[in-house]
Amino acid sequence: MEANEPGGRSARKHQAIMEAATAAFMAKGYAGTSMDDIAKQAAVSKQTVYKHFADKEKLFSEIILATTDRVEAMIDLVSDIPADADSLEENLIRLARQFLTTLNQPQVLQLRRLIIANADTFPDLGAAWYEQGFERVLTTLADAFQRLADQGLLRIDDALLAANHFSGLLLWIPVNKAMFHGGPQHTQTELDHYADAGIRAFLAAYR
Amino acid sequence: MEANEPGGRSARKHQAIMEAATAAFMAKGYAGTSMDDIAKQAAVSKQTVYKHFADKEKLFSEIILATTDRVEAMIDLVSDIPADADSLEENLIRLARQFLTTLNQPQVLQLRRLIIANADTFPDLGAAWYEQGFERVLTTLADAFQRLADQGLLRIDDALLAANHFSGLLLWIPVNKAMFHGGPQHTQTELDHYADAGIRAFLAAYR
DNA sequence: CTTTGAGTACTGTACCGTCCAGTTCTTCGG
DNA sequence: CCGAAGAACTGGACGGTACAGTACTCAAAG
Numbered sequence: 001m002e003a004n005e006p007g008g009r010s011a012r013k014h015q016a017i018m019e020a021a022t023a024a025f026m027a028k029g030y031a032g033t034s035m036d037d038i039a040k041q042a043a044v045s046k047q048t049v050y051k052h053f054a055d056k057e058k059l060f061s062e063i064i065l066a067t068t069d070r071v072e073a074m075i076d077l078v079s080d081i082p083a084d085a086d087s088l089e090e091n092l093i094r095l096a097r098q099f100l101t102t103l104n105q106p107q108v109l110q111l112r113r114l115i116i117a118n119a120d121t122f123p124d125l126g127a128a129w130y131e132q133g134f135e136r137v138l139t140t141l142a143d144a145f146q147r148l149a150d151q152g153l154l155r156i157d158d159a160l161l162a163a164n165h166f167s168g169l170l171l172w173i174p175v176n177k178a179m180f181h182g183g184p185q186h187t188q189t190e191l192d193h194y195a196d197a198g199i200r201a202f203l204a205a206y207r
Numbered sequence: 208m209e210a211n212e213p214g215g216r217s218a219r220k221h222q223a224i225m226e227a228a229t230a231a232f233m234a235k236g237y238a239g240t241s242m243d244d245i246a247k248q249a250a251v252s253k254q255t256v257y258k259h260f261a262d263k264e265k266l267f268s269e270i271i272l273a274t275t276d277r278v279e280a281m282i283d284l285v286s287d288i289p290a291d292a293d294s295l296e297e298n299l300i301r302l303a304r305q306f307l308t309t310l311n312q313p314q315v316l317q318l319r320r321l322i323i324a325n326a327d328t329f330p331d332l333g334a335a336w337y338e339q340g341f342e343r344v345l346t347t348l349a350d351a352f353q354r355l356a357d358q359g360l361l362r363i364d365d366a367l368l369a370a371n372h373f374s375g376l377l378l379w380i381p382v383n384k385a386m387f388h389g390g391p392q393h394t395q396t397e398l399d400h401y402a403d404a405g406i407r408a409f410l411a412a413y414r
Numbered sequence: 415c416t417t418t419g420a421g422t423a424c425t426g427t428a429c430c431g432t433c434c435a436g437t438t439c440t441t442c443g444g
Numbered sequence: 445c446c447g448a449a450g451a452a453c454t455g456g457a458c459g460g461t462a463c464a465g466t467a468c469t470c471a472a473a474g
Contacts, residue, residue: 009418009473010419029324029327034462035465036464044419045422047420056465116386117324120235123388126389130383134387164380165404167379168376168380169372177337180326181326181337182326182330197365201412202412205408215439216452220452241429242430242431243428243429252454254432262430415474417472417473418471418474419471420469421469423467424465424466424468425466428462428463428464429460429462430459431459436455438453439450440451441448442450443447443449444448
């Protein structure tokens, strides 16, 4: 046999189910995805799915919580802003553009929609994802802003509030538009424009 | 006979179905609501429901589109900002507080979630609601800002962008939090705090 | 040889949309 | 004002389908 993936057969099946379920839920939503679909897509018998995950809800929960590790990239992105007075605007614009581009990826938007859509049925899940994903990025960003403030580059009372305003200025419009429409609605050029304008307003308020 | 509601029997039934369906969809989502539920809740036979609405999708569409008239109140709210230099901040804060309070009503949040959750299945519906609800308020707000700018009270290049920034500063955090959790998460005091802080940042950027 | 999985049939349930037989409301001619 | 034609409504049953989760047999991995 091919020892493609490490970690025994069972672990490989587990992985395959996770990946198939993630793709399926993302594409067709919770109610729109059947356990047969997932089993078929994972090239696995339905019995095996139920061996690894008690029921559909458990499977969904694990899928969603497993995605929170994707925020690590965002954390890294916002954690180190160079403390250089001359190039502050330039650096923030670069950060803002990456911020916007990352959060406008179809996968990210789809995940957002998936969680929001099922926040009624899985309130704990939505709350957990908000705290472990959303708020972690915000507090990290707030820390970075606080450092810039300590060095006199920004004028900030409440760093967390500043981080909130930062993301609100950048994200409110494009993310909302994407939420109500099927998917991303903006070209890279438009996103960059939002980023530039947002940073201009942010610096006018906080420098 | 009691002539409770005007318009013949048929019109009354139509109304009852609309109301019951709205309540049911809001509470339990599209997939979670059965046509039998709606009929029962409206005190109407299922046959009658299908007499008035071709199928479940049509019913849902009409329900959602009927809610766009609620934005009239918002339009009125933002359309007339007093052009008084001395009390500009005060007036904007009052506007911001009403803005936030209105959009944090459970019904409004629930409606948002309902539309977002089904934007995959009903893309036209999401787009229509975004344009007729969301964007109408934004353009009205932009017009109001433009008038203030013409009178020298604000310094604005792109009025629509300013309106976007206005709402982003105010709404991003509380609305997002509410989207991921079950319902509203904030006390009136917290909302007012967000409003005050948002306006402070807005005026720092645009006055 | 034991554990795990494949394949598949099966149970029970939920629900959309239709049909029908009988009842109630509305309307309109007389 | 009266009473019949006709439209709308009721209530329940039904067909068809989809799907969560289980049961069971047989093959294969370790």
